[in-house]
Amino acid sequence: MIVVADAGPLVALAAVGHFDLLRHVFGEIVVAPQVWEEVVVRGAGRPGAQEASRAAWVKVVGLRDQSLLRVWRGTHRLGSGEAATILLAKELAAAVALIDERRARRLAKTEGVPVSGSIAVLESGYRRGELKDLRRVYAGLLAAGIRVGLPVLNQSLTDFGLPPL
Secondary structure: OOEEEOHHHHHHHHHOOOOOHHHHHHOOEEEOHHHHHHHHHOOOOOOOHHHHHHOOOEEEOOOOOHHHHHHHHHHHOOOHHHHHHHHHHHHOOOOEEEOOOHHHHHHHHHOOOOEEOHHHHHHHHHHOOOOOOHHHHHHHHHHOOOOOOHHHHHHHHHHOOOOOO
């Protein structure tokens, strides 16, 4: 199964100490060079940089058609990482693209790319028993400044029969 990840989920999961859930849930993750640059190079010293650089199961794969990336960035007003993630997921016929940003998620779905994100990975970890306190992890996301809507987190908690934040 091919899973292509954008920067958002890598950073969010690292920020709450659960970067390895990606490996446990998916095995291997593919990122575009633009995402690697954003997380590891420009993001040095921030959540996700060290985790991604040390993870042998995170593979960097470039786009075959770089010109399409430039077109998409202008047309769809996305960052290079988000656009590259969607295009790479299409090129590789990925099973899923891990994207948290709303506009990029909508475009990916429009382009026929299955989408998931940080919350779904955390929910999977909770279902598998790898996360014991989902509420604490969600509170950690908010405390770390990860942009996620409180209604989304509370709906997830409610779905598990847990009290909202």
